[in-house]
Amino acid sequence: MAAKAAPRRRRQGSAARRWANRDVDAIVFGMNVAYFSFHAELRDFLVNGQHDLCYAFQGSPGIKDPVEALGVPHTEVQWIVVNGECVGFDYRLQHRDQVQVYPPGESPGVTPAVPVRVPPVGSAFVLDVNLGKLARRLRLCGLDACYRNDFSDRDVAELAARDRRIVLTRDRRLLHQKTIVHGYWVRATDPDLQLREVLQRFHLHHQVRPFHRCIRCNGEIRGTDKAAVLDLLEPLTRRYYTEFYRCQDCGKVYWKGSHYEHMRRRIERLTGVAPPPLLKAPGPDADTAPAEAAGEG
Numbered sequence: 001m002a003a004k005a006a007p008r009r010r011r012q013g014s015a016a017r018r019w020a021n022r023d024v025d026a027i028v029f030g031m032n033v034a035y036f037s038f039h040a041e042l043r044d045f046l047v048n049g050q051h052d053l054c055y056a057f058q059g060s061p062g063i064k065d066p067v068e069a070l071g072v073p074h075t076e077v078q079w080i081v082v083n084g085e086c087v088g089f090d091y092r093l094q095h096r097d098q099v100q101v102y103p104p105g106e107s108p109g110v111t112p113a114v115p116v117r118v119p120p121v122g123s124a125f126v127l128d129v130n131l132g133k134l135a136r137r138l139r140l141c142g143l144d145a146c147y148r149n150d151f152s153d154r155d156v157a158e159l160a161a162r163d164r165r166i167v168l169t170r171d172r173r174l175l176h177q178k179t180i181v182h183g184y185w186v187r188a189t190d191p192d193l194q195l196r197e198v199l200q201r202f203h204l205h206h207q208v209r210p211f212h213r214c215i216r217c218n219g220e221i222r223g224t225d226k227a228a229v230l231d232l233l234e235p236l237t238r239r240y241y242t243e244f245y246r247c248q249d250c251g252k253v254y255w256k257g258s259h260y261e262h263m264r265r266r267i268e269r270l271t272g273v274a275p276p277p278l279l280k281a282p283g284p285d286a287d288t289a290p291a292e293a294a295g296e297g
């Protein structure tokens with residue numbers, strides 16, 4: 001194998017020289033080698049920012065295995081180009097392959113450009129236990145965000161498969177699970193920045209519909225007669241408010257308290273979208289309403 005590999009390596013030019021030491025090591029041990037270049041934000045997963053890597057292997061593994069062995073979850077990959085042509089995850093890696101790996105939003109620069117997977121259907125999410133604050137913000141924007149603080153990794157993977165949900169997590173290892181098709185490793189640690197990141201990554205700004213989902217349980221919120229919820233209201237809430245909404249799943253009652261406009265402005269600040277109000281403009285007595293009657297109920 002070494003006798004065949006040496007002259008071909010010389011034709012690799014500067015790229016081969018950059019990987020020369022690892023290449024020689026692999027040849028000494030009789031292994032195959034392939035050359036991987038990771039682009040754009042995929043480099044977030046690589047050690048010391050090294051984005052050109054030599055991968056030594058035996059046999060002809062499916063290309064998903066080396067991509068993940070080098071640290072990049074398969075869910076983060078949108079395009080793989082091998083020796084100038086797009087391939088799928090079923091491609092078997094060959095000795096001396098030149099591999100370019102791209103995330104969504106990047107162009108692979110070849111024709112035809114065939115992604116490794118079809119885009120997700122819809123924009124329903126399931127969130128890992130470390131993203132509770134992001135879940136509340138997504139729900140506030142009216143987006144479908146399934147979350148519980150006792151979800152196991154298995155729960156998240158099963159919900160993603162059963163309901164075709166996109167997994168959001170801060171644990172990159174979770175995204176290595178084979179059953180997860182669509183997922184994203186949330187980079188930011190601040191919940192407001194996380195929301196912006198997810199909206200941008202999945203192009204969700206046009207889907208923002210504030211006050212249509214229950215912040216507590218993710219159920220849909222619909223209007224309800226005041227008489228239907230009268231027994232659930234505090235005396236001052238009964239007095240000052242006439243328009244009510246209720247979660248269809250957990251029954252939580254919402255109304256337009258003094259907190260409402262604050263939340264609207266916050267959504268606009270976070271999403272860059274001026275959301276149309278679901279509820280009517282505040283009445284003349286709203287400003288005098290007590291704070292405890294405001295907001296989420």
Ligand SMILES: [Zn+2]
Pocket residue numbers: 214215216217218219247248249250251252
């Ligand atoms: Zn609810």
